[in-house]
Amino acid sequence: MAEFTMPSLGADMDEGVLQEWLVAPGDRVGKGDAVAVVETDKAAIEVECFTSGTVGRLLVEPGTRVPVGTPLALIDTAQAPAAQAAEKPTAEARAPGARTTRTRGTGGAGAARKGRAETPAGRAAVHARVRAPKAAAVPEGLPAPEPTEKAAPPPPSAPPSPPPAPAPPSPPSAAGEPAAAVGPLVRHLADGLGVDLGSVHGSGPGGRVTRADVAQAARPAPARRRVTPYARRLARDLGVDLEGVHGTGDGGAVRAADVRAAARAAQAAPERSRPAVPVRARDGGHVPAAEAAAVSGEGARDDGRQREDAMRRAIGELMSRSKREIPHYYLSTVIDLAPAQEWMHRRNRGRPPSARLVTAALLLKAAALAAREVPQLNGHWQDGAFTPGTGVHLGVAVSLRGGGLLTPVIHDADTLTPEDLMATLKDLVRRARQGRLRGSELSGATLTVTSLGEQGVEAVFGVIHPPQVALVGFGAVVERPWAVGGLLGVHPVVTATLSGDHRATDGAIGARYLTAVDRLLHEPGDMPGSTIEERE
Amino acid sequence: MSGTRSLDSAEALTVVRESITAVVPDADFTRVRPHDRFRDVLELDSLDFLSLVEILSEQAGVPIDEDDYPRLTTLADSVEFLVERTKQYEQSRR
Incomplete structure (x- = not known):
């Protein structure tokens, strides 16, 4: 029990x-x-x-x-x-x-x-x-x-x-197969999508049916219904049930415009076209995860203002505590990204967008590997002493549209290949913005990375998230004159910063960390997990 | 509907706008003039931009490489690029 x-x-x-x-x-x-x-x-x-x-x-x-x-x-x-x-x-x-x-x-x-x-x-x-x-x-x-x-x-x-x-x-299940282990969430997802779990091939450990399997099964299953991939994605994002959408494309295929029309209709007449579901959820009813996601999005709009205030309060309290308790020191260095970007560019060539990497994934990879090299910055300050982290769990600051931020965690980021890191990053960012993260994905960070550069600024000196003892910042990737071997050229560069907790480390350790990040980004192909990829 | 047929400017603009809206659902196009850098105005980060490339490519039915990214800076550039690329692609398939 x-x-x-x-x-x-x-x-x-x-x-x-x-x-x-x-x-x-x-x-x-x-x-x-x-x-x-x-x-x-x-x-x-x-x-x-x-x-x-x-x-x-x-x-x-x-x-x-x-x-x-x-x-x-x-x-x-x-x-x-x-x-x-x-x-x-x-x-x-x-x-x-x-x-x-x-x-x-x-x-x-x-x-x-x-x-x-x-x-x-x-x-x-x-x-x-x-x-x-x-x-x-x-x-x-x-x-x-x-x-x-x-x-x-x-x-x-x-x-x-x-x-x-x-x-x-x-x-009896459709396929006559014994049912594999199915988690409740997967079951609800299957329920919501009308997928017969007995006919789903489990690709997880021990034949376990994962959410991806269910999603996959949901796709070809209603073969009678032709839906463009984009329309399907849109329907998912807007929480539109494709079954009820009238298709106006070739052979009755559902197009994006149809989905949008359905979404607009649903919004215009909430009582009629959204029977009971949102109400049930607010009352605490039992709704499938897929529906619930749409519902919580709806609710977020309703009390968006309130949510925003609460989020500001929460961020304010944590950051105040940090600035009250943590004696921060700050370091900064400009890193040449030409080698990393060239490597990435070569690797991405000929791949569909869905399989491409972005610079942010490489920066995270380098930040994680450097934390393994300089473990004094990876862990927690607890009861007046530093406790090193077991593994490098990177908190990634994700800014939300409409304000606020969340820091989902990429666990064991140092062990992931750039591809896996990229996939995890995409998934976490998407779900952070949709408000569907899991508890374990928000806790246990041993070091946080913020990439405010995505918003255009060149450098960010962040506030450490207690009880962590450091925060890494990456600014925008910008082109600057850069001298290599006595020759001046134009290179993409990024400003990497480190905010350190002076109780746990001194600047020399912080400097070692940023130097490691620099070195790793100069040999992106040598970062563990990257070499295999390059061979193909 | 992801076709391989060529798009005219108006169609291309629709595809661009719809694709951006898919990535940034509350995108306010009244704030984006044709020659503005829409990534900055609408605050698309690199993951958003990658999603946009994916959707654009799917919608227009043409491949979009990393080398093409600079041509997707403003709405006007993007429209021009899509018109050109869909035309090339249609011809190459004949």
Whole structure:
């Protein structure tokens, strides 16, 4: 038995609003699965589970603001049976709105809350009773997930649980394949896209079906419907359901203009064309992730002003604390980017835009590798001493349109190839701007990089994000006269800066770091992971 | 609809605007004059610009290389580039 608690999603977070549950009682969850959406002052974040097991009671209603550390749900880690005797109708579990009106102590949330106050054994008993049947919790038409290696083996300290009832025969899936492990978010995505999970080939570890697989499956599946790739992308971004869009292209193909028209129509008549969905989500109803994304975008516009104020406050508090506590020192150096850009240019030639790198990815790669070389700058200042980071986890400052910023984290950035780094960067930036980041993607940074150069300035001297001890800044890439070997030429250059915490390091260490960044960018092909790429 | 047919200026401008809007949904074109550097005015970062190249290429049905990036600086340049490139491409396919 484990408690899933309100996580801290950054040094500036004390409390958060549980906005939406992505799982229902009885759902099997794996470590790393997104289980809920939490709204902080800065963004709506998908938070993940850190244990594998079965979702027991949901202890907090959507819309509730709770401090960090508050238990949100119980996760039964003892067993993850495919099916259990039903005691509680699943419909109830999937309609939290209904739960609020139910009287307590009738075996639902009230009982679970009481159970929590009792002994651990009592808790286990209550918990075992309310486990919902897995098969019933799966949307119609989907095969019941089989237990897989994803389900954690019972830990030795776990309370004894009743032997799992024999699993009922799975409903036949379209392909007749056994269902692979499927995370709740993936399941919701599949649900929302109308994808039969049984027919999806899992490309993840152990045949696990990933979101990408579902998205892929969703594409060719409705073959009867011709949609241009751009229209499809637009529909996704605007939250338009393609099923309801009238196509005006060749052979009834849906074009971008059709999607836009549908989006406009939806906006013009919100009551009629957006039945219940946004309302349900606000009330804490259960909506598929895809829909929810659209909904949260809508909500963000509604209270955009409020959100902006809250974000300014959050940024203000963290930065004030930084300037109050951290004695900053600043270094700056101009780096010749000609070799890096030439390398990148060669590498990008002949590749479609989707497979190309941008300079920012190379700068991040160099920043990460340099942090490995100068570990004194990579970690946290805690209780009056420096704790080196385990791995280089780069926070990347992403400015949001309309103001504010978020710093998603690229974990183990030093070990990623430029390609992987690029893919991760794209994904994080996109989702940061859409307000759909995961908790783990916002925490654990050991060093932050800001590339304000994208906004045109030549140098940025940043404020360190406590408890980190340094911040790296890259300005705009500009063409400047540059002397190499006594010859003057015009080169692309970038100003790299370092803000350091003088409690943790002195300027000499900082200088070593910037020198390393410079050296790495002069030999981009020698950066680990880059050479293989060049061989092709 | 991503065609390989050549575009005239008006069509090319529509494609450019639609593509930019796909990247920056709230792009305000009243602020962008034909010879302004739209990347600066609309605050497209390098990832946004790469997305724009991807969408433009898809929409116009022509390849766009890194060497072509400088021609996608202003709306006027971009229109001229697309008209020219789609024409070349159409001819080369005949």
